[in-house]
Amino acid sequence: MRLTGFLFLLAGWLIVLAAVALLAPALPRAVFVLAGLGVEVLGLIFVVRSHLAVRGERE
Amino acid sequence: MTPSTGPTLSDSALAICIFSALLVPFALAGLSLINAGLGRSRSAAHSMLSSLCVLAVAAIVYFACGFAWQGFSARPAHLLTVAGREWNWIAAQPFFFRSLELDGSPASLSAWLQMLSVGLAALIPLGSGADRWRLSASCLSTALLAGCTYPLFAHWVWGGGWLAQLGVNYGLGHGFVDAGGSSSIHALGGLTALAVVWILGPRRGKYTMDGMPTAIPGHNAVFVLFGCLLTLIGWLGLNCAGAILFTGAESGRVVLIAVNTTLAAASAALTAAAITRLRFGKPDASLTANGWVSGLVASSAACAFVNPAAAVLIGLMAGVVVTFTIEWLESWLAVDDPAGAISVHAVAGCWGVLALGLFARLPGPALKTVNNYGRWSGGTDTGQWMAQLVGIATLLGFVLPLTYSLNWLLNRFYTQRVAVEGDRQGMDLYELGTSAYPDFATHSDEFIQR
Numbered sequence: 001m002r003l004t005g006f007l008f009l010l011a012g013w014l015i016v017l018a019a020v021a022l023l024a025p026a027l028p029r030a031v032f033v034l035a036g037l038g039v040e041v042l043g044l045i046f047v048v049r050s051h052l053a054v055r056g057e058r059e
Numbered sequence: 060m061t062p063s064t065g066p067t068l069s070d071s072a073l074a075i076c077i078f079s080a081l082l083v084p085f086a087l088a089g090l091s092l093i094n095a096g097l098g099r100s101r102s103a104a105h106s107m108l109s110s111l112c113v114l115a116v117a118a119i120v121y122f123a124c125g126f127a128w129q130g131f132s133a134r135p136a137h138l139l140t141v142a143g144r145e146w147n148w149i150a151a152q153p154f155f156f157r158s159l160e161l162d163g164s165p166a167s168l169s170a171w172l173q174m175l176s177v178g179l180a181a182l183i184p185l186g187s188g189a190d191r192w193r194l195s196a197s198c199l200s201t202a203l204l205a206g207c208t209y210p211l212f213a214h215w216v217w218g219g220g221w222l223a224q225l226g227v228n229y230g231l232g233h234g235f236v237d238a239g240g241s242s243s244i245h246a247l248g249g250l251t252a253l254a255v256v257w258i259l260g261p262r263r264g265k266y267t268m269d270g271m272p273t274a275i276p277g278h279n280a281v282f283v284l285f286g287c288l289l290t291l292i293g294w295l296g297l298n299c300a301g302a303i304l305f306t307g308a309e310s311g312r313v314v315l316i317a318v319n320t321t322l323a324a325a326s327a328a329l330t331a332a333a334i335t336r337l338r339f340g341k342p343d344a345s346l347t348a349n350g351w352v353s354g355l356v357a358s359s360a361a362c363a364f365v366n367p368a369a370a371v372l373i374g375l376m377a378g379v380v381v382t383f384t385i386e387w388l389e390s391w392l393a394v395d396d397p398a399g400a401i402s403v404h405a406v407a408g409c410w411g412v413l414a415l416g417l418f419a420r421l422p423g424p425a426l427k428t429v430n431n432y433g434r435w436s437g438g439t440d441t442g443q444w445m446a447q448l449v450g451i452a453t454l455l456g457f458v459l460p461l462t463y464s465l466n467w468l469l470n471r472f473y474t475q476r477v478a479v480e481g482d483r484q485g486m487d488l489y490e491l492g493t494s495a496y497p498d499f500a501t502h503s504d505e506f507i508q509r
Contacts, residue, residue: 022142
């Protein structure tokens, strides 16, 4: 789950970069940048949950 | 590669920059004291020694290879061409400052300031890893930060990299702007702290068997609060020098920068004190101190470009956010961060970056004059918003995975957490063989496993 989370973080960033590089109109660019940030938040949630799970196993 | 014609500074701006950079070590001293004060008494000497060693490693590694990869605006860099636009992604300078004349030029001033700034970024994870992070491991981790993570991101923001060029290349306002280092110093340091805390795990006895956090209060509130006063002096220097060097702010703006920095810290500290007074019946010294530093952190990005009322608002929000995220991280996410550094630096740093997009009125001509920085695209402030969001996305989507991977790899080859015995004895006795307070009796309950 941790690896998935970090891959999501990276994927979100790449979506943001692609939006900036490939989309010229302001609205679609803004939507895709926000979508990329959303994917990053999802990745962050995965990473956090993976660390909570590891701590639970240790206990 | 880009040609090497650099920006110039007026005599007054040069004098202010030099004076401001001389103040920055106060921020290092303040942060070191805060880290030591918020840790346990049995790790106090270890904490201060770690700070000194980490600063030394950061300066030497930055000299050896950090500046080579960070560079400075309009100096040689490697470029990628994407969809017909150039993306400046890493500097192409020789190692060991070999191409740098240390003569008071903006590039040389930048190298000096960055040598101190990278030390400041490296001190941030020390507070989070307190009481369990081995001295040698913290030095190795700092070498990775000063030699890889920091120069790369700082080049993108301050070295004429692709984030700074978002305005010119894609019409996003002035590109990503961060005058004093909310992102490149503090958010980066805070995210490294998060990675380190995840890898180290919580202190022994921090959580009960059913996952409830127990309070392990800092051992010296006087250190912490005096550290806060020192950080104000350091931050004034950092914000003034950064704004002049990296955003081309004219020297007359120094007064505005100083006023905004002070107001943001003041409002954040008062907010934190008021919130803790309302919630717990009495103001909490450590959370108020965290509020103060979070105000400083949040003020850094926009200090030269907002009016004082906006600075108060930025500080106020920082105080609110930090007070609640510290508790949230500890109670809900099981992140044991003794100094609250993740909230204070990563969260408040990101808020500072975002606040610039919300409140700043960036003067096009002013950013254009010193520069050869070539930031101003004639774009609108609406695009500035987007540029700031791209910066935050880069911190989360690139810097966090990179710093986590580097520290994870380091941990595979060299265990970063101290042995169980060190956890129980305290870092002073276990790693240094002595105590910070040899005349004081040690409380027996510090040795009891919770």
